[in-house]
Every structure is written in structure tokens, then in C-alpha cells.
Amino acid sequence: MSESKPLPVVDFLKIPESGDPYLEGYRCKKCGSTYLGERTVCSKCFARNEMEVIKLSETGILHSYAIVFRSFPGIDVPYISAIVDLDGGGTIKGNLINIDPDPDKINFNMPVKITYGDALGRKDKDGNSYLSYFFEPA
């Protein structure tokens, strides 16, 4: 199993046979709302079957965050839980890395970019590795 390709941590993370991983969104052709993952009806304008599949941008800005010092047992702390508005639409949540977990160092609206990497060594019950996404200062 160890030689096999890692699995995506969430359904909207796509790992093509060749080429780089990317995040997939669904965009409503009527109103432009962007969703993570597949859907057929727009919950903003209620249009049906008007979704187009898009590649989400890999850059964005930091909308909000919290610094987590207490999590569930076995989870390494501290870490930054970040909400990022992607350039061109879509909002996504994840860990902000490669910056001190210190409110004096973190600026709202700072530009960030998405990177991909192993899911902190976590494996499922079958021993599969996973690929995750992270944010880091751009």
C-alpha cells in the first residue's frame, strides 16, 4: 500500500493521473455563487441544473481565523484555523501554516496561497495515505 498514490482528504480536492492536484468548485451560471463539491441546485438563486465545474483559484486573502490551543486528544496544537476567500470566488477553511500562531503576526486580508502536502501523517484504517491542502503566506 505504501507505494500507492495518496487519496484526497476531501472530495473537492482532485488528484489527476498526470499534473498537479487542484480544488474543484461548482459555480452557478445564473448568479455566480461558488460551491465546494458537487451540487445541482443553487441555494442562493434556486436555479436547477445550472452548475458548471470549475477549478478554484490557488490564491486568496485571509478573511478570519482563530488560533487553536485546545483540540481533541492527539491533535497537535497550537495551529491556525483559517477562513480564506479565494480570488475569483469561493471560501475555504483550513490550516494556515508557515507563520507564527501569534495574532500580532497574522494580518486580516493578507494574501495567502494554497499548497498541497501529506495529511500530517494521518492514515485511514486500511493504511492509505492522504493528500491535503494548506494555506501559507503568499
Add this chain to the structure above:
Amino acid sequence: MSDVYVMGVDMIKFGRFPDRSVPNIGAEAALMALDDAGLGIQDMQALYCGNLGQANAMVGQRILQEIGQTGMPVVNVANACATGATAFREAWMSIKAGMYDVVLAVGVEQMGKGLLGGAGGGDGIPKEGLLGSGTMPCVFAEAGMEHTKEYGTTFEQFAKISVKNHHHSTMNPKAMYQIETPLDEVMNAEMISYPNTKLMCSVNVDGSAAAVLVSEKKAKELGMSRAVKVRASAMASDPYTDRDLVMPDVNACTRLAAKDAYEQAGIGPEDVNLVELHDCFATAEMLHYENLGLCKDGEAGRMIDEGHVELGGKVPVNVSGGLLSKGHPLGATGIANIYEVCTHLRGEAGKRQVEGAKIGMTHVIGLGTACGIHILEKVN
């Protein structure tokens, strides 16, 4: 449509009761509310029961097995932290609809300790700490930090809310804790998710609360002296907002329900004498000053800095001690805060009494999202 009155209402002192069952805890508050109304279970025409932890286990019927099985219809409801308010609202609606004249609403929860929430269940690997955090202290910290981004709200201002609510709880014998927590103690407590320290997180406790709701006809029959009129019962789910896929929006949902509630009551925020709102975390309370219209957008920090939301202030908020110190048994909270407001409107709140209170508001929000707001008015 008949007006609806609260004729009896009570809550148990919140605490930890690991040796009791959920129905047993709920039964205690039910009997207290019946006594407060001067009625018996045989007088009730229906029961609306709110509980989250055993939502699939017929808690309402099991309460009746402890206090009297009359065969009345029982509806069990679950709506996250708005569960109690939802049960109360279903009871209210049944009288509004003309179905019944006397009904009982009970909210109950047994909690256990520790963090609630958690990011991304489902298949594969745990997502907590990998794709951010879904723990409640973090989710509400992120919501608070939006306010910081917009208005420069500080860690200290958030912490002051916790100082205030803990202070209020020293005057509430039914609160889990009656302990003063000075500002430095709140700010230096263990950081859970910045900017929420441990003392800025609600307390997980067991508890129950119950209310007897009656029609106007029945209220007149029973006597109006301690009756409290329900001027509004509003509920909303989260309308679409751009970030709500990853960031539960407690603001839009509350604003929607508040607008409806004020319209139903035909009043404005300036007419409200006290508010029990959903301070599940100190960061959350800050947001709701604005969401409920108690101040203009951007002025919430000033509300706490200038003491407007303290007992004795312009509009005291969470004089019960709030979820931060009274405790937050999820299914009970939405009726416990109705108990608190009714107690002030009846002039029976002792040391924490909001003098001259005529109109009060209760607010809860359950992530996912459900917001329940009630406006209550003193009758006599």
C-alpha cells in the same frame, strides 16, 4: 388568534447529575413549572419536549412515565442549541392555532464535559487540526475575529463580557457557578481558541427548564397576576451567505429572526428592558448586541466598555449569568432563558432584578443554523 401567556415557568439549579437519567432531570422542571402555574399534569393537553442528546429516544414520553401518563400528544424536538426555544415555540403555535388552551414545554439536557464539535466526520481520516478546527470555541472565535477585522474589537473587550456575566451569576442561585472572575483572570485563563479563553466558553452542565403556556381564555380563568404575555415568537434558519459553507453564519440568521420578532411585537430594540442572549462564547455575545439591534453596527465594543449591558445599564444582557456561568445544557437553554426573563417581569429576581422591567427578549442560536427569539411582556 388567541394571545399566549406563560402561566408557569421554572428551571432546576444547573449542575452535573451523572447518576440521573435525562427524563428524570426533565421531570423535575416539569413538576416545578406545573406547581408554578398551580396546575397538574392532568390539566395539560399536549407536551412539547426539547432534547438533543437522546433525540431519537422519546424523552417527552419518558418524562410522562415519571410524572403522569395521561395519553396526551407528545412531540419531541431537536434543533441544536435552539432546541428548547423550538419546543416552546411549538407549544406557543399550538395555542395560536386554536388547538389547545393549556400545554407544557420542557427542555432538558445531560452533557458530560469537554469540547463540542469537530471538523469533518465521514470517511477517510479525521479532519480536525488538518482542515482547521470544527470545535465550537474555534468556530465562534472565527466569528468573533470577523468583528475584530471589521471594527478592531479587542481580546480585552471580548473578555469583559465574561467578567460581566460571571458577575451577574453571583446573584443567581440557580446558576452553575457564583464566582467573580476579574478581567486578568479571564484573560490569563487557559487559551482554548484565541480569543476565547476557558472562562470565555460556556459551561457544559446538566439541566432542565419548563413552561406552562395557556390561551388568553385560560389565563383569565386562572388569574393574570403572574402571567407573562408572549408578544413574539420568531424562528429563522440561515439564509444564503457567501461564506456559510465553511463558516456557520450566526449573524444573518439572528438578524432575520430579530426583525420578525420586533415586527410581531410592534416594538423596537429601544423598548426592551433586558435580554438573555446566546453567549455560548464571549465572542458570540459581542456579535448579538448588533444582531439584535441593541446598538448600531460597530458599536458593540462600546456597549461593553461603557457598561450599557450590565445590570443597572441601559439594556442589561444575561443577568442570569448567561451560558458562560449559569451553564449551557443545550436542550434546556432556550426555556431557561425564558424563565429568567419571566422572573424579572414578575419582579421576583431578587438581587439581580432589573428594576421596572416590562419587556424582555430571549435569543438562542443553534449551529447549522437555527435561531429562536421570544419577546415577553409583563401583564400586570
